[in-house]
Every structure is written in structure tokens, then in C-alpha cells.
Amino acid sequence: MPRLTVLRTSLVMLPLWIALEGSAPARGAPGPLNRLEETPEGVVARLYEMVTFPAGSVPDWDEVRSLFIDEAVVVLRTARDETTLFSLDGFIADFVAFIERAGVERTGFSERVIRMKSTVFGDIAHVLVLYEASIPGSARPPQQGVDSFQLIRRHGRWLIASVVNELPAPGRPVPPELEG
Numbered sequence: 001m002p003r004l005t006v007l008r009t010s011l012v013m014l015p016l017w018i019a020l021e022g023s024a025p026a027r028g029a030p031g032p033l034n035r036l037e038e039t040p041e042g043v044v045a046r047l048y049e050m051v052t053f054p055a056g057s058v059p060d061w062d063e064v065r066s067l068f069i070d071e072a073v074v075v076l077r078t079a080r081d082e083t084t085l086f087s088l089d090g091f092i093a094d095f096v097a098f099i100e101r102a103g104v105e106r107t108g109f110s111e112r113v114i115r116m117k118s119t120v121f122g123d124i125a126h127v128l129v130l131y132e133a134s135i136p137g138s139a140r141p142p143q144q145g146v147d148s149f150q151l152i153r154r155h156g157r158w159l160i161a162s163v164v165n166e167l168p169a170p171g172r173p174v175p176p177e178l179e180g
Helices: 003-023 040-050 061-065 088-102
Strands: 068-079 082-087 108-121 124-134 143-154 157-166
Touching (some): 040 061, 040 157, 061 088
Antiparallel strands (some): 143 157
16 A cells, blocks of 8 residues: 555544544543542542551552553652652552551551642643642651642543652742742
8 A cells, every 4th residue: 555545544544533532431441430530630639638548558559540541650759869750550569669668557648738730721631739748657757749740531531641740959949839
């Protein structure tokens, strides 16, 4: 088949493929929406609720997974001058390792949203979050961080496509749009 015919066929079929993709049921589509999950901000707030847990328990990782697309990417600040790129499963495995290493199953763990700023355009959204993480009873003070979320609306649901994390530091203050 000549190259031009293949290109023309691809361009003609693209809108049909997009239409079919949008109407097909999501693989592993979660059940009914939790009221918080009806907006990008609600999905992000729900994630912080899910990774906050009291002593003697751990997050429900299947429920956490339900807020993300399968192909999601998570980039976390892992050292003063280093970030690490994770798949969704890699992020969960890293969080589980943190829980075990820090012994927070015994103490619990908290991440709470301090401020949130969002922009929505059609089926895409950006949510910038200032949060505070802490381990109850720890001598370490709570740590603030900034998360940048990209979300997409797929099959009528808002889902997290990516998260990029940064920690405020001298010379790297909290972004002005998140200041109190």
C-alpha cells in the first residue's frame, strides 16, 4: 500500500478511533463515583485521605490505584538534589517500603492538604497542592511539600495521569499561588 494511502487512511480513521475509545468501557473501571471524585480537586483530596491512616492500619492500595490511569507516572523528590521516576506500581511499592522502613504502621501517617489551586480545560486539569506530611508522635516536625497533578477525564471520571513532587527549601520557596 503506498505511503500516502496509509497516511490518508490513518487520518480518516483517527476520529473514529477517538470516538470508539471514548465510548468503550474502561478496563477495570471503578464502581460508582465517590462524591469527592466528581471533580479534579476531589480526586486529589481523596488521594490524600487514602494515604493518611491511623496506627495499626495501612492504605487500601487497590482503592488508591482506582484514582489513577494505569500508565500514570509519579516523580518524587527522593534526596536534596535528586528525583525518582516511578510507575504507579513502583510508587505504591516505594510507599509500602517507607511504611515498613519507618515503622509507620505502628504510628500512623498523615498527609493533609493546606492549599490547592486548579485549572480545568475540557477533559484535562492541573491541580497544584501545598501539603503537610507527618508521622504522629515523631520528633521530626511536619514536612511541607508541593505536588503538581495532571488529570484527565476518561469515561466520565477524573483520573490522575501524573504527579510531580517538590519540597520547599531555601532558595526554593512555596509558589506564590499557594501562599496563604
